[in-house]
Amino acid sequence: GAVVSQHPSWVICKSGTSVKIECRSLDFQATTMFWYRQFPKQSLMLMATSNEGSKATYEQGVEKDKFLINHASLTLSTLTVTSAHPEDSSFYICSARGRDSSYEQYFGPGTRLTVT
Amino acid sequence: GENVEQHPSTLSVQEGDSAVIKCTYSDSASNYFPWYKQELGKGPQLIIDIRSNVGEKKDQRIAVTLNKTAKHFSLHITETQPEDSAVYFCAASVYGQNFVFGPGTRLSVLP
Numbered sequence: 001g002a003v004v005s006q007h008p009s010w011v012i013c014k015s016g017t018s019v020k021i022e023c024r025s026l027d028f029q030a031t032t033m034f035w036y037r038q039f040p041k042q043s044l045m046l047m048a049t050s051n052e053g054s055k056a057t058y059e060q061g062v063e064k065d066k067f068l069i070n071h072a073s074l075t076l077s078t079l080t081v082t083s084a085h086p087e088d089s090s091f092y093i094c095s096a097r098g099r100d101s102s103y104e105q106y107f108g109p110g111t112r113l114t115v116t
Numbered sequence: 117g118e119n120v121e122q123h124p125s126t127l128s129v130q131e132g133d134s135a136v137i138k139c140t141y142s143d144s145a146s147n148y149f150p151w152y153k154q155e156l157g158k159g160p161q162l163i164i165d166i167r168s169n170v171g172e173k174k175d176q177r178i179a180v181t182l183n184k185t186a187k188h189f190s191l192h193i194t195e196t197q198p199e200d201s202a203v204y205f206c207a208a209s210v211y212g213q214n215f216v217f218g219p220g221t222r223l224s225v226l227p
Contacts, residue, residue, distance in 0.1 A: 006159075034215070043205060043217045044160070093159050103148045103167070103212030107159040 003027050004096050006108035013084055013115055021079045021111045023094030029074035030096035034105060035067075038091040050077055084115040118143040120208050122218030129196050130226050137221045139206035140188040146208040149189045150215075151180060154203045163204075164191070196225045 003026040013019045023033060032051050036044040050056040050071035058064045068080040081088055091112050095105040119142040129135050139149075147168035152160035166173045166180045166189065173180050182189040193200055206218040
């Protein structure tokens with residue numbers, strides 16, 4: 001149980017284009033989803049928290065107009081990186097928390113974004 | 117805000133030996149402390165967690181201890197195996213919100 005998937009697993013895009021990453025909870029309903037960013041050999045940094053049907057809450061320093069988050073259903077959240085630049089290249093990981101798992105977060109496998 | 121420190125940054129042990137990783141946190145309001153294992157190119161996997169109303173929790177070869185007074189918690193892995201080699205992250209949070217992760221420990225188990 002508690003499986004979270006991400007798609008795509010890796011993506012290469014050109015500078016100035018937008019890319020969408022999907023995060024799905026496969027066997028539970030995720031009332032809250034989180035998006036993290038991880039640079040090579042570094043820890044995870046929380047970007048934003050989203051509750052189903054509500055606007056995402058962004059962490060300080062994260063541009064909400066650049067990183068668009070949509071949590072339209074209890075099993076799907078999307079992160080769109082708009083007008084991507086090489087400095088946006090990173091490993092993006094989502095996690096999900098179900099209504100029955102009060103504290104635990106279950107992570108997806110991550111998406112490697114490379115902006116050329 | 118919360119700050120989580122983790123030591124050591126790298127740890128090498130012989131197969132069969134024990135490994136201990138320690139984290140300290142700053143926010144006394146934190147009450148949930150999970151540990152994650154991350155293999156290269158993959159997402160973190162929850163391996164064990166502890167809440168502030170418990171001092172110790174064990175699951176087979178893995179155990180976590182919590183000292184609320186000193187604000188530190190530790191991961192203990194006994195009888196290590198090569199497949200335990202990975203990066204381990206601790207985290208602290210208040211009621212499961214806003215996880216703050218430690219910088220990670222790269223564990224190598226030498227056969």
